[in-house]
């Protein structure tokens with residue numbers, strides 16, 4: 001059996017890296033050299049002893065120089081422009097320089113893994129994680145090529161304090177969950193100026209487990225069994241690759257009764273609706289602003305497949321509840337509103353909620369604001385008229401959505417208070433920065449400092465969304 005013994009397999013048990021969910025395993029190397037040694041032994045038995053030593057040496061050599069395969073759940077690799085492109089959570093990417101990878105060792109990439117040769121797994125893992133951590137600073141969004149920041153459990157960035165991402169508690173049983181910024185269409189009325197035509201400076205994406213863990217803390221604080229998790233990103237939430245698992249995580253929290261998601265529906269398909277339903281999602285709020293293809297396209301401000309959205313609207317009620325949620329743009333889609341209300345009834349929307357929820361197009365400081373907003377009194381007058389004319393209910397109140405008042409998270413600052421805060425992130429508007437103090441994010445407008453400590457006067461505290469004025 002000399003020289004033909006199977007070399008001991010040295011598979012390491014998988015190691016999980018929190019940040020990137022990497023599975024790393026050691027592997028045998030040098031199989032071709034092993035084959036050469038076996039043939040020589042058969043040809044010339046006299047030199048068995050020599051080849052025994054060679055074979056033993058090769059065994060030891062191969063053990064000392066294993067192959068490390070790093071397998072990732074959220075990353076995939078491809079060669080692009082002489083570099084290695086790393087895709088992260090489907091929507092985001094950054095590049096690794098080939099020379100930096102080659103410094104770790106000779107390597108090969110396949111879809112979700114990278115194999116380093118002649119290097120121990122611990123060394124490969126350590127060096128590659130270091131490279132990844134540095135390269136994540138160059139993360140970009142594929143839709144708009146904007147800088148993107150990954151907010152994860154070890155980032156030290158709180159999830160409360162901003163409207164952009166994280167969690168918002170407005171003192172009711174509804175907790176808003178914001179996993180991502182960015183949108184795939186560009187609605188002319190968008191209140192957050194999202195989509196491919198957006199003027200926003202940066203995008204954010206939040207680690208799913210971090211969101212669920214922090215969400216759980218708010219639910220525990222509220223001590224209620226009627227918590228409603230509402231996923232309403234500044235953008236299109238179905239762009240978030242971990243959406244199904246996010247819903248599953250949220251619905252596993254004790255006290256959560258329902259969950260819903262605001263979506264433009266363009267990225268939904270039957271399989272995704274099935275998966276979301278299976279994960280526990282109870283309702284979809286579907287933005288559908290017109291049943292006329294031309295009008296729908298104009299309102300979307302981007303190529304828009306109305307028939308696909310209508311088809312998914314017909315399917316959703318077979319799996320969970322549905323609200324059709326159009327925005328009324330006075331003078332543009334007025335006649336569409338009763339048609340949308342009838343469509344909502346026809347498809348079976350509104351089993352445990354109103355079938356339609358028409359929204360007034362309001363003006364926001366940093367929104368698109370294509371027209372002057374109609375005052376709320378006029379909006380309700382219009383809804384009343386439509387209700388009478390078409391015999392449909394269009395005005396709903398908090399009770400229709402089972403909203404109940406519950407204690408709101410304590411605010412660590414009061415209006416006018418002077419606080420010291422650390423700049424941690426770029427903002428989304430102009431020279432805005434996001435700073436941290438007392439485990440809250442504070443938006444600081446017109447801040448030219450990129451980092452360091454700043455003195456701020458707190459200007460806004462409502463619902464733990466903070467705005468600070470720079471003092472130095």
Ligand code: SF4
Pocket residue numbers: 183184185186187189190191192193194195234235236263264287
């Ligand atoms: S779908 Fe929503 S987030 Fe996207 S552009 Fe339209 S209004 Fe804005």
